[in-house]
Amino acid sequence: MIALDVAIKDKYYANSDLVVLKEIQFSVKPGEFVAIIGPSGSGKTTLLNMISGLEEATEQTLLCNGKPLNGGKAFPLGYVFQQPRLMPWLTVNENIQLVLPTTQETIIKTLLAQVGLAGKGDYYPKQLSGGMQRRVAIARAFAVNPELILLDEPFNSLDAPTASTLRLLLADLCKSRGSTVVFVTHDLSEAINLADRIIFMSHSPSSIIHQTTVDLPKPRTESGSNELAWQAKLMNQYPQILSGSLCTD
Amino acid sequence: MSPLYGRLLILIILASTWQGIAWLVNSSDFPSLFIVMESFIYHFFHGDMLINLSVTLTRVLISFIIAMILGVMIGILMGISKRLNQLSDTLLIIVLNIPALVTILLCYIWFGLVESAAIMAVVINKVPTVVVMIREGARVVDEDLLNVAKVYKLSLRKTFFNVFLPQLYPYIMASARAGLSLIWKIVLVVELLGRSDGVGFALNTLFQFFDIAGILAYTFAFISIVLVIENLIFRPLDKLIARGIHHDRA
Numbered sequence: 001m002i003a004l005d006v007a008i009k010d011k012y013y014a015n016s017d018l019v020v021l022k023e024i025q026f027s028v029k030p031g032e033f034v035a036i037i038g039p040s041g042s043g044k045t046t047l048l049n050m051i052s053g054l055e056e057a058t059e060q061t062l063l064c065n066g067k068p069l070n071g072g073k074a075f076p077l078g079y080v081f082q083q084p085r086l087m088p089w090l091t092v093n094e095n096i097q098l099v100l101p102t103t104q105e106t107i108i109k110t111l112l113a114q115v116g117l118a119g120k121g122d123y124y125p126k127q128l129s130g131g132m133q134r135r136v137a138i139a140r141a142f143a144v145n146p147e148l149i150l151l152d153e154p155f156n157s158l159d160a161p162t163a164s165t166l167r168l169l170l171a172d173l174c175k176s177r178g179s180t181v182v183f184v185t186h187d188l189s190e191a192i193n194l195a196d197r198i199i200f201m202s203h204s205p206s207s208i209i210h211q212t213t214v215d216l217p218k219p220r221t222e223s224g225s226n227e228l229a230w231q232a233k234l235m236n237q238y239p240q241i242l243s244g245s246l247c248t249d
Numbered sequence: 250m251s252p253l254y255g256r257l258l259i260l261i262i263l264a265s266t267w268q269g270i271a272w273l274v275n276s277s278d279f280p281s282l283f284i285v286m287e288s289f290i291y292h293f294f295h296g297d298m299l300i301n302l303s304v305t306l307t308r309v310l311i312s313f314i315i316a317m318i319l320g321v322m323i324g325i326l327m328g329i330s331k332r333l334n335q336l337s338d339t340l341l342i343i344v345l346n347i348p349a350l351v352t353i354l355l356c357y358i359w360f361g362l363v364e365s366a367a368i369m370a371v372v373i374n375k376v377p378t379v380v381v382m383i384r385e386g387a388r389v390v391d392e393d394l395l396n397v398a399k400v401y402k403l404s405l406r407k408t409f410f411n412v413f414l415p416q417l418y419p420y421i422m423a424s425a426r427a428g429l430s431l432i433w434k435i436v437l438v439v440e441l442l443g444r445s446d447g448v449g450f451a452l453n454t455l456f457q458f459f460d461i462a463g464i465l466a467y468t469f470a471f472i473s474i475v476l477v478i479e480n481l482i483f484r485p486l487d488k489l490i491a492r493g494i495h496h497d498r499a
Contacts, residue, residue, distance in 0.1 A: 052400050053400075054396050054399060074402060077401075077402075079397075079400045081393070081396075083393065085393050085396075085397050087394060087397075087412060089415040089418075089492060098401075098411055098412075099401040099403065140401075144401060
């Protein structure tokens with residue numbers, strides 16, 4: 001399992017002098033599910049891109065189990081992007097097969113069954129609905145047996161029932177694999193539902209304004225009284241927290 | 250009306266228009282369809298048409314394959330590397346605008362009236378247009394999909410053949426289509442100027458005898474071959490490439 005230490009100083013937007021991330025520092029314990037919440041444009045996607053190695057800042061330290069993330073020993077990483085990002089010219093099976101080093105028909109079949117897409121393996125992405133495409137993207141991320149999995153608002157713009165099915169599915173998959181998870185969202189109840197810990201970010205240039213452990217027993221439900229009470233307490237304490245501010249007025 | 254009937258109908262309209270004009274003009278410079286057919290049968294069964302066609306077709310195919318491979322490779326490199334593009338952009342524009350005739354003449358003068366000079370002249374004429382099209386495709390390759398390949402640490406081979414190249418297929422198809430028609434036109438000029446066989450050579454001979462029916466017969470023969478290639482090779486390829494891209498929701 002993977003422990004993650006992130007320290008980023010001044011990450012600029014590509015080809016610009018606008019600062020996206022400023023003094024970001026946090027750690028994720030092995031097998032921990034961390035949710036990151038912040039207003040739009042607060043550089044959450046940039047943060048995930050940096051953890052995945054797609055982007056870099058001039059001053060950054062990304063450690064995985066105490067060793068540098070890039071250049072260190074490669075470990076399986078799953079990344080569910082905001083858009084499904086499937087190859088349109090490959091079938092569902094081929095899309096998942098693509099990220100696997102060897103042919104693994106049974107693994108793909110089991111995974112598709114787990115995400116509720118049994119028998120859809122020979123369809124092309126365009127033949128599936130948006131929610132189904134996201135499920136394929138999730139299956140693809142779990143196919144590599146990820147030690148670390150990054151999710152970027154994966155349930156954005158889905159209807160509520162589909163989103164909650166997928167949330168349950170995600171919680172199940174993470175629990176059975178024991179993967180370390182960094183989950184970006186702007187939906188507080190979603191974060192409370194899934195995460196062990198929530199990190200709140202400010203407006204751009206973003207820094208971490210608050211961290212809190214969700215000390216509720218799992219499995220949780222979306223509108224359970226404990227969960228709602230927990231959320232109400234937080235919102236009561238920091239009414240502006242979702243717009244990236246700890247101000248109390 | 251099915252598409253096949255539609256196509257046939259247009260052919261029939263074209264043919265009858267021609268036949269009508271030929272009757273009205275009534276001149277040996279505008280032979281009627283029947284005379285052209287007669288000439289076709291004569292050249293096909295008693296002349297060298299089959300040999301000339303096969304010679305020309307071989308030249309077309311060889312130069313087509315070489316030009317496509319070179320053009321796609323150079324186009325991809327120029328599309329993904331800004332520096333290489335800046336370095337070779339001017340050269341590309343120069344080569345693109347050298348008249349086909351000049352390349353042909355120079356190749357014959359420098360390398361002699363040989364087969365390889367002919368092929369080379371055609372290739373030099375075609376490569377730049379392929380490069381221009383493929384370069385556009387390589388420039389607009391979806392960065393998001395390439396990032397998927399990067400995150401999941403796909404091998405260079407997998408990334409190229411499964412993520413990068415499929416995005417270029419429509420561009421490759423377009424340049425192949427445009428390429429085939431351009432190439433066979435240039436091959437005819439090459440043959441006319443410096444070869445003693447092929448359709449171009451035959452046309453030159455027919456021209457010297459003012460055998461207009463013969464010229465048209467040869468033209469039809471070649472156009473039919475191109476139509477066959479279009480239907481047997483390009484259409485099925487189109488379908489293969491469009492898989493997954495133009496599907497409707499199930």
